[in-house]
Amino acid sequence: MTQAQAAPRTGTPKGFRSAELxxxxxxxxPRPPRRIPFLGDVLGADVSAPVQDSMRFGRRLGPIFRRKAFNNEIVFVWGADLAAELADESRFAKHVGLGIANLRPIAGDGLFTAYNHEPNWQLAHxxxxxxxxxxxxxxxxxxxxDVxxxxxxxxxxxxxxxxxxxxxxxxxxxxxxxxxxxGFGHDFDSFERPTLHPFVNAMVGALSYAQRRNTVPPVLSSLLLRGATKRNVVDREFLNSTVDQVIEARRANGEAGSxxxxxxxMLRTAHSETGERLSTENIRRQVLTFLIAGHETTSGALSFALHYLSRNPAVLAxxxxxxxxxxxxxxxxxxxxVPRLRCIRRILDETLRLWPTAPAFSREARHDTTLGGLHPMRQGAWALVxxxxxxxxxxxxxxxxDEFDPDRFTPKAVRARPAHVFKPFGTGARACIGRQFALHEATLVLGLLVRRYDFTADPAYRLKVAERxxxxPDGLRLGLTRRTAEARSEA
Structure with a gap:
């Protein structure tokens, strides 16, 4: 995105307002059968993988369904026609809820976690x-x-x-x-370390904690998440201090603007119309947003793509x-x-179709409306796509x-499909600002890797997907063999 778009304006965030209201x-x-009083739709539920669990329920219940856990009832939408309606910016806007709201103690009013009414979203954008x-x-x-x-x-x-x-x-x-x-002129020396950088461990901990909070009722969270909450405080402090050091180093070295x-x-630019600048606290929040969202989703997309390539030799060839x-x-x-690698790009698109690393997004009604001509929604009502x-x-x-087929993304195939059925980066004014950055990076890296290596998959491995x-992909390992110049010339 190179042009700023107006931030959607809706009322004060309503949080987890009752779906009944x-x-x-x-x-x-539709909802799952055998709902248990107070507990909700817990029979047969897998709290360790709630998104994939909801996917399983959705296949049985249809393109719009609901699930309840304790006092929270969530309406899910996945049908193409209904999702297209929810993408209409005149009727719906981004809703910050579920795990995204749980990240606000870290990212606050950063680009990804800001509520629609918060002015720093538009300023930062x-x-x-x-x-x-x-x-x-x-x-x-x-x-x-270089990386x-x-x-x-x-x-x-x-x-x-x-x-x-x-x-x-x-x-x-x-x-x-x-x-x-x-983005920030900082080197974590990741490839010089035998294990992941502590920043990554703290980030994964924060994401996992936000996910766990989705599955634990608030009245029990202080008991069930006591240890996790203490660790989350430590993780959050480490993330904040790391980013503060990056910002202060830039200022101390007199490099701002160079x-x-x-x-x-963020440090030197004032808004072209208002003259406003981002506060130091908000700059930290934006840096954290980019470090977390800017690498977590791309790493997942590349990992899934390598999994599929290692098991589809014709596509790899x-x-x-x-x-x-x-x-x-x-x-x-x-x-x-890089953009000339159209086959590589189709592989990435098909990977993001099967396993969009950001697997859902929420939309809320700007005003009273009806979804699909059948389901009334009051202003502020929201659904999870x-x-x-x-x-x-x-x-x-x-x-x-469910099959991996990159030819779904040939120009002819794309033109033949309805709009709004492919949304790996969200939708509307609040869609991912770094989409082109992620796609260029992923296309470049995947091109370099397929040119350089042959991949050997573990025949015993079955794809398991971790949710945070x-x-x-969980536990994905591949054997590598360097390609020789002779092999490249014979290909």
Whole structure:
């Protein structure tokens, strides 16, 4: 996004308002059978994987359904037609609820977690939008290449020793270093460490804690989450202090205004119309937002993509042939060569279709309205769009919607599909501001990896997906073999 868009304006956030009050005819919406008083729809529920659990219920109950846990009743939507309605910005806006609201103690009114009425969202968006322009992206490209070289150097060592690589762990290191260096001029030295940086551990802890709070009733949270809450306080303090050190180092070294990265923009830029500037506290919140959201989702997308490529040799061969043709033997592909990898981009899109690493987003009614011509919603009523299931709706994607097929994203196939059925980055004015950054980084890295390595999958491995607000393959390891120049020329 290169142009600021007006922030949606709705009333004061209503939090987890009763679904019975905000959806007047809630009884029309299917729910699981055998609801237990006070506990809700807990029979057969899997609290360790609530999103995938809701996906399972959604397949049985239909394109709109509801689930209740204790006093919270949530309306889920995944049907393509209903999701298209919820994408209408004149009727609906982003709703900050569930796990997103649980991140506000860390990210506050950052771009991802701000309520619609909070002015810092629009201020930060207007200030930061130029940081995701084409010119800015071209400036980030060399730094992305440098971090990718750190990854391939590490993978070369693993390949030489015939050791499998920890795909999610290494993708996390890669994407954290990329956003930290391009956006904030900071190096976490991730590839110099035998384990993940403590910042990553604190971040994963914070995300996991936010997810757990979704499944525990507030009246019991002080008891059931006592230890986790104490750890979360420590994690939050570590995240804050780390970012404060990055900001203060930039100021102390007199470098503000010299790097022209995201941190510079926040430190030196006033709003072009109002003259307002971001406060130090809000700058910290924005940095945390980018460090967390800017690497967590991309690392998941790359990990899932490598999983599918390792198990689909024909797709891998096509992708590799494209990279060899477009890039040749150049060790440093130019910025403009990356978008030419159309097959790689289709692989990433298909990966994000099957496993959107941000698996859901919430929408709330701007005014009283009716969804699907059948379900009245009062102003402020909200629904959770289950992207994970929307992307598998047979009405939009066909009866084989659970199969991996990058050709779903050929130009002809995309034109033939209805709008609003592919939403890995959310929707509307509050959609992910860093979408093009993430896609350029992921396309570049995946192109480099398929050109350099053959992948060997563990035949005993079955994809297991970990949930910590975002989705990530759990326990995915791959064997590597360096491709030789002869193998590239024969391909």
């Amino acid at each position: 905000s959806w007047p005819e809630l009884h029309r919406i 207007d200030i930061l939008a130029p940081g995701f322009s084409r010119a800015a992206m071209e400036g980030y490209h060399p730094l992305m290449l 990718a070289r750190q990854l391939t150097s590490h993978w070369d060592e693993q390949a030489s020793a015939s050791r499998p690589v920890d795909v999610p762990g290494d993708m996390t290191k890669l994407t954290l270093e990329t956003i930290a260096r391009t 790097r022209d990265d995201l941190l510079d923009m 096509r992708a590799r042939a494209e990279v060899d043709e477009v890039w040749g033997d150049s060790p440093t592909p130019a910025y403009e060569q 289950l992207t994970l299931l929307l992307h598998r709706d047979p009405a939009a994607w066909g009866e084989n919607a 607000l975002t989705l990530m």
